[in-house]
Amino acid sequence: MGKIFERELKGILAANEDILSRVTKTCDEHEREGYLKIRERPFMVVRGAGSLGIDLVAIRSELSLPIEVKSSTSDVLRFSRSEKLAIQAQEMMDDCRRVGLMPIYAFRYKRQRGDAWRIFTLDIGPINGRLKPIYQRLPKITPSKEGNLIMRWNEGMPLSKFIEYIVMLQS
Numbered sequence: 001m002g003k004i005f006e007r008e009l010k011g012i013l014a015a016n017e018d019i020l021s022r023v024t025k026t027c028d029e030h031e032r033e034g035y036l037k038i039r040e041r042p043f044m045v046v047r048g049a050g051s052l053g054i055d056l057v058a059i060r061s062e063l064s065l066p067i068e069v070k071s072s073t074s075d076v077l078r079f080s081r082s083e084k085l086a087i088q089a090q091e092m093m094d095d096c097r098r099v100g101l102m103p104i105y106a107f108r109y110k111r112q113r114g115d116a117w118r119i120f121t122l123d124i125g126p127i128n129g130r131l132k133p134i135y136q137r138l139p140k141i142t143p144s145k146e147g148n149l150i151m152r153w154n155e156g157m158p159l160s161k162f163i164e165y166i167v168m169l170q171s
Contacts, residue, residue, distance in 0.1 A: 005071045005108045006047060006055050009117070012159070013058045015042035026113040027160070034115075034160025037167045054092065062130055062170060066101055068092060070151065071108040079141075080148035089122060089141075089149055097124045102131045105141060109153045118156025122149075133169060138162075 011019030015038045024032040043058035043065075056067040068088070070077055079085040096103040105120040120141050127135040139156055141149050 006069045008108070009067070009069055009106055010045040010047060010056055012117075012163075013038060013043040013056075014045045015039045023116075027115055031115040031158065031160040034158070034164045038163050041167045041170055060170075063166070064101060065104050066092065066096065067104040067106055069106050069108065071110055072153075073110045075109055075153040077107060077151040077153075078144075078148065079150065080144070080146070086148065093122050093124050096122070100128070100131075102127055102135045102138075104138075105151060106159070107151055107153055107156055115158045115160045117159035118153050119159055119162045120151055120156050130170075134166060137165065 008019060008023065010016075012023060012035065020035055020038070024035050027035065041060060043060050043063075046057045046059070048054045048056065054066045055069040058065040058067060077085075079089055092103045095101075103122045103124065105122070107118045107120065109116050109118070119138060121135060121138040123140040137157070141151050142155075144150050
């Protein structure tokens with residue numbers, strides 16, 4: 001099931017017209033306009049092979065985004081429920097910190113009408129360069145009192161707003 005949503009996000013970021021048409025059918029006008037802005041600055045998107053902790057890499061001339069895609073019928077995803085999720089997040093943080101990239105988590109809330117995607121990042125400390133304003137604006141995945149990461153869909157940035165922002169910022 002997860003591969004369906006990886007392909008969906010890949011199509012959105014690559015400005016695939018069929019996928020944009022399908023995902024914007026239930027969006028309001030503002031959400032639709034946000035999604036369609038990707039046509040101005042689409043990405044080349046590569047799917048990761050296997051379970052390396054990065055499902056997609058979205059690339060264009062001045063921006064590279066390693067993306068982990070998650071989907072759920074619940075609006076809360078607790079990393080403590082799976083040791084694999086926690087290890088994957090830690091490895092992604094370590095790798096992104098080491099090479100100066102911003103990790104992206106894309107959370108697809110299943111059966112949600114309108115903009116069903118939310119975008120988050122992990123708190124990896126200071127980011128410099130072109131990524132800095134994007135990193136500062138994105139909601140961070142928060143730890144629980146016990147230190148386990150929790151992604152709450154309603155606290156994420158809608159994908160339509162994220163697209164609008166990165167297209168405007170990178171123009």
